[in-house]
Amino acid sequence: MANSASAQWNDLLLNSGNQSNAQLSTNKAATIKWDKTEYDFGNIKQGNPQKVEYTFENTGDKPILINKAEASCGCTKLTYDQKPILPGQKGSISTVFDAKELGLFQKSITVFMSLDAPYDVYELKLTGTVVK
Numbered sequence: 001m002a003n004s005a006s007a008q009w010n011d012l013l014l015n016s017g018n019q020s021n022a023q024l025s026t027n028k029a030a031t032i033k034w035d036k037t038e039y040d041f042g043n044i045k046q047g048n049p050q051k052v053e054y055t056f057e058n059t060g061d062k063p064i065l066i067n068k069a070e071a072s073c074g075c076t077k078l079t080y081d082q083k084p085i086l087p088g089q090k091g092s093i094s095t096v097f098d099a100k101e102l103g104l105f106q107k108s109i110t111v112f113m114s115l116d117a118p119y120d121v122y123e124l125k126l127t128g129t130v131v132k
Contacts, residue, residue, distance in 0.1 A: 030115040031060035032091075034122070041128030044099050054109075054124050055092045058085045065114040069093055072108045075100065076126070080111075099130050 035055045044050055058064050063084035071078055077096045085091035095109060109124040 029060045030058075030062050030064050032056045032064060032113070032115070033059045034124075037122070038125040038127070041097070041126065043129050043131050046099060046102055046130050046132055048099050050097045050099055050128075051094065052097075052126060053092050053094045055090055056085075057090050058087050060115075061087055063087070064091075066091065066093070067112040067114055069109055069111045071095070072110075075105075076107050076109065078109060093124065095124075095126065097126060097128075102130050102132065104129050 033056060035057075037054065039052045039054075041050050041052075063086050065084050066080045066082075069078050069080050075098045077098075078093060080093040081091045093109065093111060097105075097107065104127075106125065106127045109126075111122040111124060113120050113122065
């Protein structure tokens with residue numbers, strides 16, 4: 001997944017018309033604004049998977065890319081945008097929590113994005129209680 005996204009990122013920068021434009025674009029600021037970074041499901045029924053989508057907007061001057069996203073356990077499945085998110089566009093990470101085990105849960109998703117460092121790391125959280 002990340003290889004395909006990295007290839008798209010490289011194509012976007014290197015095929016911008018000439019190398020100097022590509023280099024200039026890497027000096028601009030890359031920033032994002034998350035709509036929400038934490039989600040509380042409250043009480044949910046056991047065996048009833050729950051979905052939540054975390055969205056963000058590219059508020060910077062250059063494209064950004066989700067390099068990788070990892071859930072804290074196998075009970076949370078992830079999908080995320082594989083293509084560069086251009087300035088002014090929105091991107092998302094969708095999660096599905098399986099709700100198999102009873103009790104309180106606190107899960108996290110670690111997101112590695114291409115911003116001004118080699119990447120910036122964000123942590124998204126989901127919490128709740130699985131009941132019968």
